[in-house]
Amino acid sequence: MRLFGIAITIILTFNTITYGQSNSYNEDIVSYLEVNGTEMQYAQAVDQLFVMLSKQYAGNNISNDVWRQLETKYKTKALKSIKLLLVTPYRTTFSHDNIKRMLAFYNTEAGKQMMTDPTKLTKAQKSVAGDFYASDAGAKLLENKTNLEQRVAEVSEIWSRDLYRMVTEDLQQMGYTTGQ
Numbered sequence: 001m002r003l004f005g006i007a008i009t010i011i012l013t014f015n016t017i018t019y020g021q022s023n024s025y026n027e028d029i030v031s032y033l034e035v036n037g038t039e040m041q042y043a044q045a046v047d048q049l050f051v052m053l054s055k056q057y058a059g060n061n062i063s064n065d066v067w068r069q070l071e072t073k074y075k076t077k078a079l080k081s082i083k084l085l086l087v088t089p090y091r092t093t094f095s096h097d098n099i100k101r102m103l104a105f106y107n108t109e110a111g112k113q114m115m116t117d118p119t120k121l122t123k124a125q126k127s128v129a130g131d132f133y134a135s136d137a138g139a140k141l142l143e144n145k146t147n148l149e150q151r152v153a154e155v156s157e158i159w160s161r162d163l164y165r166m167v168t169e170d171l172q173q174m175g176y177t178t179g180q
Contacts, residue, residue, distance in 0.1 A: 025096045030083045032090070032099055035106040037115045042082045045160065046075050053167060060176045070167055082159050089151040093144050094137070101137035105129075 033039055050071055054062070090099065105111045110128035113121050121129060132138040171177075 022096075025091065025099070026087050028096065028099045028103055029087050029090045032103045032106065033083050033086055035103065035111070035115075038086070039079060039083065042079055042156075043075070045156075046071070046078055046163070049160070049164060049167070053164075053171070056178045057171060057176055062171075062176060066174070070170060073170075074163065074167060078159070078163050082156070085155045085159055086152060089148060089155060093148055093151075094140060098137040098140055101132075101135060102141060105132040105138070 050067060054067060094102070105128075106115070108128055110121065110125035110132075113125050114129060133142060
């Protein structure tokens with residue numbers, strides 16, 4: 001567990017240093033993670049974590065106010081943290097220009113429709129999406145999808161374990177235990 005904390009500290013330190021060195025590149029990656037649905041997926045993951053924890057701690061009769069306080073305390077911080085942690089895999093996979101083009105695509109109506117329901121793309125939106133995926137940035141996105149998913153999964157696992165640990169430590173400090 002101590003080694004895990006050291007690993008997170010190193011990752012966050014590296015990201016902070018990197019962030020300071022190339023602010024707009026990192027900001028564009030964070031913006032991309034917000035518009036491409038990544039942030040929303042992690043927000044849902046946080047919500048699911050709290051549902052799971054409420055079941056694990058069901059015997060404690062923890063009030064909804066306590067759960068809301070914990071969610072308020074951790075959700076925004078956790079979402080900011082995961083976006084910063086994900087900067088590194090995206091930076092090492094895509095150039096700043098790639099990120100700008102990906103961000104631009106996901107800000108189009110076609111990109112937004114791809115996020116909500118790709119089966120409802122209009123002919124014009126399909127053309128825009130086709131042009132994007134035929135571009136260097138789109139091709140690189142498709143080409144690196146599996147590798148990127150693996151690296152993101154590794155970061156996500158560390159992030160979720162850390163978030164789980166922090167929330168359960170708070171619950172323990174409040175006097176709650178699992179299995180009561």
